Amino acid sequence: MNRTILFLLLINGIATAGYAYEREDFFNKEYLSTPAIDLEPLFITSRRSPAGLRDITDTISLIDSQSISAFPARDLADTLKYVPGVDISPRQGMGRATSISIQGSDSRQVRVMVDGIPFNNNVSEQVDPSRLPLGNIERIEVIKGAASSMWGSALGGVINVITKDTGTTLIPQGSATVSWAEFRTQKEAIDLSGKLGPLGYYFFSDYTESGGKGPRDDTLSKKAYGKLSYDLGDAGRLISSFGYSGGDINSGEFPDGTWWAQPYRMRYGKIGWTRQEDEHYLSAELKHSRQDIVSKIYLTVADNEPVMKFVYKDIFYQLSLHAKTRVGDDDILIVGADFDHDTIKSDTFLSKSKNVTLQAPYANYTLKMYPFDFNAGARYDHNSEFGEEVSPSLGIIYHFKNTPGTLIRATATRAFNAPLLIWKYNANPAFGTIPNPDIGAERAWVYELGGESQLTPKLWAKLTFYRADVTDALAQETNGMGESYMKNFEKFRRQGAELELKYTLTDTLTVTASGAFNDIENRITKETVRGGGKPRQSFDVSVEY
DSSP states (O other), X not given: OHHHHHXXXXXXXXXXXXXXXXXXXXXXXXXXXXXXXXXXXEXXXXXXXXXXXXXXXXXXXXXXXXXHHHSXXXXXXXXXXXXXXXXXXXXXXXXXXXOEEETTOOGGGEEEEETTEEOOOXXXXXXXXXXXXXXXXXXXXEEESOOXXXXXXXXXXEEEEEEOOOOOOSSOEEEEEEEEEXXXXXXXXXXXXXXXXXXXXXXXXXXXXXXXXXXXXXXXXXXEEEEEEXXXXXXXXXXXXXXXXXXXXXXXXXXXXXXXXXXXXXXXXXXXXXXXXXXXXXXXXXXXXXXXXXXXXXXXXXXXXXXXXXXXXXXXXXXXXXXXXXXXXTEEEEEEEEEEEXXXXXXXXXXXXXXXXXXXEEEEEEEEETTEEEEEEEEEEEETTTEEEEEEEEEEEEEOTTSTTXXXXXXXXXXXXXXXXXXXXXXXXXXXXXXOTTOOOEEEEEEEEEEEEEOSSSEEEEEEEEEEEEEEEXXXXXXXXXXXXXXXXXXXXXXXXXXXXXXXXXXXXXXXXXXXXXXXXXTTTTEEOOOTTOOXXXXXXXXXX
């Protein structure tokens, strides 16, 4: 336990950067003519501002802190597998890399964020959720389907992890946990929160190690998170945060006589200001993340020096400006802009570091004409490497007047996914891959239709159909010399359905069931696409007591 506390103090001695978020509910008023329903949670992912679940045209799933603590989950990857339509690729043990697919998308098409900080890097563009801490999460919001009109490059969906807020009591509150398991596995976690006058704080630390099942199969991870808030009265609120995640992951010995060591380091944070005045909401946030990824390949018979080594660094900065205001009695207007600067370095695949910059204004308008809600949005991305993209979206909700909690949603969205810089500039053909300077973004039209209802006092159901027509899809091509590269040429169609059921047997016993079906077809070859973490069907049944 001593090293956990020392680790916490060391991490939080580093300068913090922050996260700003206000839980305001006056934008979430119910219509006076609507029968009374239970209050619902607020979301920020879909439109980057608080909004009620029944007022959002996107298909969204929520995992709150109570559910997280109840799941038999070791990390974020284990938690996400309980969301219908979200598929986690198999992995070989604790700490091992995994990938995420939403509604049959590729993992690089899923945008993963912590408090709005994107983690999709320009080396692999995939995010390993096992590297993000679980104990400091307040809730997880999952957008299923395209979200490019608000977040940019997000053709498959968005996963936004919302961390716990700073404390509200003078007397500190916290917890400490120590656990052990087989294979010499142990885990220590501690958190602490409170408030001193206008200054609130929250600190979290996690230490996990495991010996693994065999030789060179051990893992070690250290995660820490700190958040500070300062109330400025009428001038608003300041919040800063800093997160760290590091680990040393060994693969175990392979039959070919090799093993891999994969140490990684992630540092991320934000500093932000928000102000709520009457019916206007303003925020400004400066975000930063740095990911250092190393892969070393050793021979089992001589593991003093690696026979091959890959080193990547991705350094990301973003300035986000955001404003929200009420128009008339119920309509909502949102405007904002993102300004990104991303740098990647690699001693293996790049002769020098590469930069990409982005300027992206966006707007979103919600029109309420009960029993209808209309939502229209658009975002313009100007990417220094891959040109311009315009992502419009249109959604509609119909609320059934005589059946509280029953509604139908429909959306149509133009989406895109920018390729990786490493695919454009790879400078080491010795590994059998060559660059493609003409590579461009994937584009798609994505459609969704669904509804949900409290069919009986005990039974709730939600059904969603989706379809994505992807053009300029990226796939691997091989030239006559056996060298591979990424190329825009294929057309894919992803379509499927999801069904969720929840039945309350008693006040303490609930049964939930869900199922999803994906049909992914290569429109050029007419072949069904399988594998890669994209199952054709999946089912889940759980009982909660």
